[in-house]
Amino acid sequence: MTKVAVLGAGSWGTALSIVLADNGHDVRLWTHRKEQADHINSTHKNEQYLEIMIPDSIRAYYELKDALQGVEVILLVVPTKAIREVCQQVNAIISHKPVIIHATKGIEPGSLKRVSQLIDEEMTQVTYEDIVVLSGPSHAEEVAQRQPTTVTVASINENNAKVAQDLFFNEVFRVYTSNDVIGIELGGALKNIIALGAGISDGLGYGDNAKAALITRGLAEITRLGTHLGANPLSFLGLPGVGDLIVTCTSVHSRNWRAGNLLGKGNDLQDVLERMGMVVEGVRTVQAAYQFAKKENIEMPITEGIYEIINSVKKPKDVVEQLMNRDKREEMDDLASLLRNRNTR
Numbered sequence: 001m002t003k004v005a006v007l008g009a010g011s012w013g014t015a016l017s018i019v020l021a022d023n024g025h026d027v028r029l030w031t032h033r034k035e036q037a038d039h040i041n042s043t044h045k046n047e048q049y050l051e052i053m054i055p056d057s058i059r060a061y062y063e064l065k066d067a068l069q070g071v072e073v074i075l076l077v078v079p080t081k082a083i084r085e086v087c088q089q090v091n092a093i094i095s096h097k098p099v100i101i102h103a104t105k106g107i108e109p110g111s112l113k114r115v116s117q118l119i120d121e122e123m124t125q126v127t128y129e130d131i132v133v134l135s136g137p138s139h140a141e142e143v144a145q146r147q148p149t150t151v152t153v154a155s156i157n158e159n160n161a162k163v164a165q166d167l168f169f170n171e172v173f174r175v176y177t178s179n180d181v182i183g184i185e186l187g188g189a190l191k192n193i194i195a196l197g198a199g200i201s202d203g204l205g206y207g208d209n210a211k212a213a214l215i216t217r218g219l220a221e222i223t224r225l226g227t228h229l230g231a232n233p234l235s236f237l238g239l240p241g242v243g244d245l246i247v248t249c250t251s252v253h254s255r256n257w258r259a260g261n262l263l264g265k266g267n268d269l270q271d272v273l274e275r276m277g278m279v280v281e282g283v284r285t286v287q288a289a290y291q292f293a294k295k296e297n298i299e300m301p302i303t304e305g306i307y308e309i310i311n312s313v314k315k316p317k318d319v320v321e322q323l324m325n326r327d328k329r330e331e332m333d334d335l336a337s338l339l340r341n342r343n344t345r
């Protein structure tokens with residue numbers, strides 16, 4: 001039995017706590033709202049985020065220092081915009097060196113840093129190489145119902161990746177390992193932008209052809225930027241790449257798809273975000289990806305179009321027209337040269 005503090009009691013933190021509790025671990029689920037901790041402990045429910053009974057063995061905490069007492073593993077699962085703040089709070093409390101796993105999917109606008117880089121910056125006890133990221137096609141709603149799910153855990157520290165694999169692995173939650181932290185983080189963050197696009201396309205009334213095109217050409221963009229930033233291109237063919245792209249672009253559970261769908265139907269972004277009541281990471285990540293594409297001079301027309309819609313520069317229909325009328329080209333043009341360049345390095 002491992003003592004694990006799960007920081008973030010939203011849908012994903014709750015679902016992953018259930019996996020850990022099913023595996024017999026001592027799970028402390030931390031929330032920054034006292035009334036939520038009391039509610040979870042007295043009712044074993046967190047219905048604001050998930051319609052599921054929470055195992056009695058999971059205890060919710062409001063006091064962070066109590067939640068962190070003697071833990072061997074910390075699982076960070078707050079939205080990207082809260083990562084720095086939560087890491088600073090943890091840093092002020094712990095003096096030991098637990099294994100840090102994060103399951104957050106985003107990139108910070110401005111700094112253009114991935115989540116593991118933010119953790120590394122904020123936590124003095126942590127070394128970048130030791131951080132583990134957990135990612136893959138895994139909606140909280142299905143994980144909490146113990147539906148078959150596969151994810152990947154990646155770390156430069158192979159031992160820590162195996163620790164994470166053993167911690168979560170069970171008969172309905174299959175966990176693979178990888179050492180491509182950059183690829184796994186970027187795949188998870190960037191697919192949310194394409195999922196917004198898929199939702200917009202559905203909201204506009206376009207069909208499966210358009211969505212399949214967005215998924216495929218979106219994957220080309222993710223691979224283009226990711227490989228440029230040092231990821232292994234093969235990672236984008238894996239669970240945290242194409243796997244997560246498919247699930248997020250096609251599932252009604254997806255917050256990003258749902259938000260996009262409402263935007264495509266003509267709703268205002270602020271209204272949409274208020275209606276969602278949960279984090280829609282793609283809205284913030286698209287700002288970062290757009291900045292990345294400009295800074296690194298990477299062609300990302302879908303990302304650019306979603307950026308223009310989110311920032312009310314263009315209407316969804318105009319972006320579709322813009323994408324369909326780009327210059328004619330060979331499909332594998334840039335990806336083939338990207339792989340060639342990589343091989344000769």
Ligand SMILES: NC(=O)C1=CN([C@@H]2O[C@H](COP(=O)(O)OP(=O)(O)OC[C@H]3O[C@@H](n4cnc5c(N)ncnc54)[C@H](OP(=O)(O)O)[C@@H]3O)[C@@H](O)[C@H]2O)C=CC1
Binds near residue numbers: 031077082
């Ligand atoms: N939901 C899913 O299926 C999956 C989500 N993810 C990723 O996991 C991350 C979290 O998503 P998810 O659980 O869905 O988000 P939710 O919106 O469901 O929950 C976010 C949780 O974080 C809490 N929180 C926000 N800011 C802070 C803060 N400053 N300090 C402490 N707690 C804070 C929220 O508290 P409050 O209730 O007060 O707002 C809430 O409990 C995202 O990066 C997402 O992309 C990854 C895979 C699957």
Ligand SMILES: O=C(CO)COP(=O)(O)O
Binds near residue numbers: 105138253256279
């Ligand atoms: O990352 C996810 C599934 O793997 C969750 O995506 P959403 O945030 O769009 O629900």
